[in-house]
Amino acid sequence: MTALASSPSLHVKAAPRSREILRIVRLHTVNPSIFFGSPLLILGAAWAVSAVIALIMLGAGSSTEDLEGMRYSWAVLSPQWYLMVVGIQAVGLTFSFALGFGATRRDFWLGTSLMFVATSAVFAALIASLVQLEIATGGWGIGMHMFNALWFGHNGWLMDFYSAFALQLLVLFLGASITTVYMRWRMRGMMVVLFSAITVLLGLVAIMTLGGHWPAVIDWFGSIGMAGIFTVLLGIALVCAAAGYLVIRRATPR
C-alpha cells in the first residue's frame, strides 16, 4: 500500500480562507453571460425598443414634451426579472455544483454574497451613469426617456446609484434566499414560507386598515424620502442575506 504522504504530487496544502471565498466569485464569473452578458443584452434590447417607440411617436407628430410620458416606462428595470432568476439559479444549480467541487456551504454563501454586492455595484454605477448621459444628450438626441425615468434622474448620480444598488441587491438576495429554503426543506419549506408571508402581510393590512393607520404610514414613507425608502429595501436585502446564510448551512443539493 502506498501512503499518500509519500506521493509529493498529491500533496494538498492549506489555503487561506479568502481564497476559498474568492474562487466562488470566480465560479460565478467563469461564464460571464450569466451575471453580465444577458442582463446587458436585455438592457440593450429595452433601449432599442424604447428608441424605436420614441421615433414612431416623433414620426406621428408627437413633441418632445409628449415623450415625457416615457418617464413612466419600466424599461430601465427590465433586467431585474432576469436577475431574480440569476439569484434563484445561483443557489438552485451553482450551489450543487460548488459542493461537488468541494466548497463548503459557508464559503459558497459568502462568495455568492460578494458576487451579488459586486454585481449590484457595477449595474448601479452603469445605470446612474447612463441616466446622466441620457440627460446630457437630450434623450440620445431624440428626447427619449429610458434611464432618466421613474425616480431616476431627479436627485443626482449618487442617489440614482444608491437606489439602483439597493433594488438590485434586494432582487438577487430575495431570489437566492428563497431558494435556500427549497434546498433545505424542499417543497414543504416553500409552502410554509409562502403561507407565513401571506399571513403576515394580510395581518399587517388588517391592522393598518382597521386601525386607520394608513395615513400615518404614507406620512412616514414621505418623511423618510427616497433615500429612506431604498434604505428600507437595502435592509430587507441584508435580512435575506443573513437568513440565507443560516438556512444554507444545512441545505443539501438535489
Add this chain to the structure above:
Amino acid sequence: MSTPLVRASGLTKSYGGMTAVDSVDFSLEEGRIYGLLGRNGAGKTTIMQMLTGQLFPTSGTVEIMGREPAENAEALRRMCFIAESQRYPDSFSARHVFKAARWFFENWDAEFAEQLTAEFRLPLKRPIKKLSRGQLSSVGVIVGLASRAPLTFFDEPYLGLDAVARHLFYDRLLEDYTEHPRTVVLSTHLIDEVAKLLEHVIIIDQGRILLDQDADEVRGSATTVAGPQRTVDSFIVGRSVIGREGLGGLSSVTVQGRLSQPDRVQAAELGLELAPVSLQQLVIHLTGSAPEGAANTYGNSSKEAAA
C-alpha cells in the same frame, strides 16, 4: 495498519419511513481502489454523498482523516465527487467546468484534462444541457481523473459511455493511479468490466453492507460446481449454497467458501466441473433474493476460510 483515510460508523440516512442507508460501518485505506457495488437504489450514492459532506447523516458518523467532512474545508479540499445526477449551472459547457476545476482542485492537471477531452471526443463548447448521457458521464470522468484528488469518488462513472470510452476510462484510471497513487471509490452496477481494477470490494444491498473484503479474497471465495444432479447434491452436502440452477439431469450449484485441495480432488474423482465465480455473479447471488442472514454468514465464513 495506519489510521484509515475514511471511517464510517453506524452511518444511517433515512427519509421519512424509508431507510436508504442502515447503520453501516466501514473504513477506507489510503492508496487503494474500492468498488462500491450493488443494485440500483442500494444506497451507494447516498453513502458517497454523506462521505463528501453533501448529505447530513441521520445518525452515525463519518470521519475523513479524523474530521467530519460536512462544512470542513480542510477535509473537502482533498476530495472530488461528481455525482451521477450532478447539476451544472445553467448555460455551462464542459469548457466552463474544466476552467473552474483549476480553482477547486489543487492537483488539477489541465493538460491531462485536454488529452482526455480529445480522447473522449467531448464537445467543449456545447451547453451541458444538450450533451448526451454518455458525454455527460465523460465530463464527470475527466474531472475525476484530472483533479487527482487524494480521495476520488466515481458515481456510476460510465453510464451511457460506449465500449471504447469505458475501456479508455479503465486504462487511463489505472495508468494515472499507478503514477499518482490515491484512493478511488468506484460505485457501479456494471461489475464484470471493472472487476480487475478493484483492489477491495464493498457490496451493498438495501442500505446494508453484505460484504467488505479484499478483491483477491473475494475472487476465489465462491465456486460453481456442475455435473449430474445426484453427484452434485452429494458433493455439496454440508456446504453453504448461494445459487442453484438445473437443466434436465444436470445441475450447477454455487457454494460459498474456498474449496480445499482434498475437496478439489474429490470433485475431480466424481467427474464434477469446478468454475470460479465472477464478481458480478457473486453480486447477483448475494443481492438477488438472498435473505439478509445468509449474506452476513457468508462474509464471516469466507474470512475464516481465508485466514
